[in-house]
Amino acid sequence: MSPNPLAPDWLLEPDDVDELDRSVWSHGALRGDDGVVAVAGVRATELVARHGSPLYVVDEDDFRGRARGAKEAFDRELGRVGTSAVVYYAAKAFLSVEVARWVAEAGLRVDICTGGEFAVAAAAGVEPSRMAFHGNNKSLAEIDRTVAAGIGNIVVDNAEEVVRVAEAAARHGVVQSVRVRVNSGVHASTHDYLATAREDQKFGITLADAPAVVADIRSRPSLRLLGLHSHIGSQIFGSDGFGEAARRLLALHSELLVDGPVPELNLGGGFGIAYTSVDDARPLDELAAALADIVAAECARLGIPLPVVAVEPGRVIAGPSGTTLYTVGTVKDVAVTVDEQTGETAVRRYVSVDGGMSDNARPALYEADYSARVVSRASSAAPALVRVAGKHCESGDLVVLAEYLPADVVPGDLLGVPATGAYCWSLASNYNHVGRPPVVAVRDGASRVIVRGETEADLLARDAGLD
Incomplete structure (x- = not known):
């Protein structure tokens, strides 16, 4: 039987229409x-x-196992090269009270990007200190609420947010940890709407502008610089894009060390999964090992200490x-x-x-x-x-x-x-x-x-x- 000419080139006619491809379906x-x-x-x-x-x-067991596996993989591989990992679950992938409990029980922290996600994670019993707050347009009320609750860190997306977070922290008498989201310019090979590190898009601060933003953060007593943050896109199969982003951020990280500590580097998430039988998603163990090697090699080349490395898997756990x-x-x-x-x-x-x-x-x-x-x-x-x-x-x-x-x-x-x-x-x-x-x-x-x-x-x- 000749193939249907309407079929896309990648779609293969199966020998068995009942077979469940193990790379696509859940373990259970x-x-x-x-x-x-x-x-x-x-x-x-x-x-x-x-x-x-x-x-x-x-x-549920599949989800819990992937959450545990993500933490184990990054803990092991970053430990192997002489540093440690911080693993956040990207709540935007899928969040409910039960899911927040599952990831917390697996030892993961939670990455939220709205007041609603904060409310769900908090209702599940996740301590605000184990959350990170993302977003390119956090409201004044969201910033105030999360700072007052003791949010672990806020990822500032623009210079205006530095002012807003600093004022909220001063108002509540705390020193708030912040990361700076940097637009690395690395374009992930995904759909245009999934690529989040190109210059012409809404997220982040350019590499050129980041030093001035960091200097502003360091000048404010109510803020503490935790490190830089990058997110190059979603549904990414290889490690090349992450590696290039890491190299660009570590060059900036090295410059910033001259004027003070930069304890962490957050490489974000976006790790891809298989949706079809032809999707070649790399196991998370391999990606963790590759990222650890890249960070270790680049730090050695620059002659700087290894930072704590944070990551934010979401789809790869929930999907x-x-x-x-x-x-x-x-x-x-x-x-x-x-x-x-x-x-x-x-x-x-x-x-x-x-x-x-x-x-x-x-x-x-x-x-x-x-x-x-x-x-x-x-x-x-x-x-x-x-x-x-x-x-x-x-x-x-x-x-x-x-x-x-x-x-x-x-x-x-x-x-x-x-x-x-x-x-x-x-x-x-x-x-x-x-x-x-x-x-x-x-x-x-x-x-x-x-x-x-x-x-x-x-x-x-x-x-x-x-x-």
């Missing part, structure tokens, strides 16, 4: 003898029967642990012209599900690719090229841009989309007045709701027109 996702996929011992059919669909499912379950509503074949001269056409099969861009905005925002499998049964049918579409009134409402599913996929089948643990719930919306789905954690054959889903009553409760 397995297809049973009857063809139904279970996550951590809980069958997809049971999950949907109990909690409905769409449904975010988090493999692979999550799966979203959907119910198929309609299946429709569309003839697409592939050659205007000959009139040749090919068939694209649209499989529409009961969710969409309201529960996963990433394909619409970034043209992000995902995988999918039928999880409610096995199939012996041949693979068919499909596009998994959502239910919203947007032509760009696509969940999976291209995938092979069994040709006998029908309404009522359950689809599982893996690697949805990061930036799906976080970016979810009420577009078309659709309630956001619940999040359930699965562990040892049992499920429990960790974030309640929204009902129509919840949506109406906020509508002041009913007052």
Whole structure:
């Protein structure tokens, strides 16, 4: 059978449409003898029967294991070269009270970027001293609140924030630790909206301007310089970009040491994961070792002491642990012209599900690719090229841009989309007045709701027109 000409070059037709690629699915996702996929011992059919669909499912042991693994990897590798690591969980990937407890129990600190994220982490019992506060436009109220609570450090993004944080710290009679977010100019090889270290974007202070900002910080008795911070982007597979950013920041770090201590260097996060079978994500152990070697070599070359190295993994912990379950509503074949001269056409099969861009905005925002499998049964049918579409009134409402599913996929089948643990719930919306789905954690054959889903009553409760 010749391949469908509408398939992207990277998408390979599978030999087995039932197989779950272990690089993409959580550790606890397995297809049973009857063809139904279970996550951590809980069958997809049971999950949907109990909690409905769409449904975010988090493999709790997988998440906890990745959190522990991140800390162990950076502690080990930075210790190997003669320094130590500080590991923050990037809360923007996915945050709830339970998740904040999981990462705290794993020994991680928490990186927040809004007052709301601070409130959730604090409600989980995370000490403010174990949090870092990011953001390019922190409000005066957010700065005051977090400084008063004893926030561990604030990442200042511009010169104005230096003044604001210093005034808040003086008002509360504390010395506030701060980092300076530096725009290193290193462009990660990702979607333009995911690259956060180019010169023309909203984050950070240029390398050229950073010394003046640091001098201002050091002149203020209510501030303490903790170090420099860099974040070059998201969904990055290799270590080259991190290495170049580290070299540029360490050159500045070395200059700053002349006038005072610079105890830490924060290299940020953005470590990539596999969303499809062709994504070649490096294990975090390898990335940690590579970063440790780069920092050690560069410090030796510059003749400076090794700083404490901080990192902020988020997606790499939360992403692979999550799966979203959907119910198929309609299946429709569309003839697409592939050659205007000959009139040749090919068939694209649209499989529409009961969710969409309201529960996963990433394909619409970034043209992000995902995988999918039928999880409610096995199939012996041949693979068919499909596009998994959502239910919203947007032509760009696509969940999976291209995938092979069994040709006998029908309404009522359950689809599982893996690697949805990061930036799906976080970016979810009420577009078309659709309630956001619940999040359930699965562990040892049992499920429990960790974030309640929204009902129509919840949506109406906020509508002041009913007052």
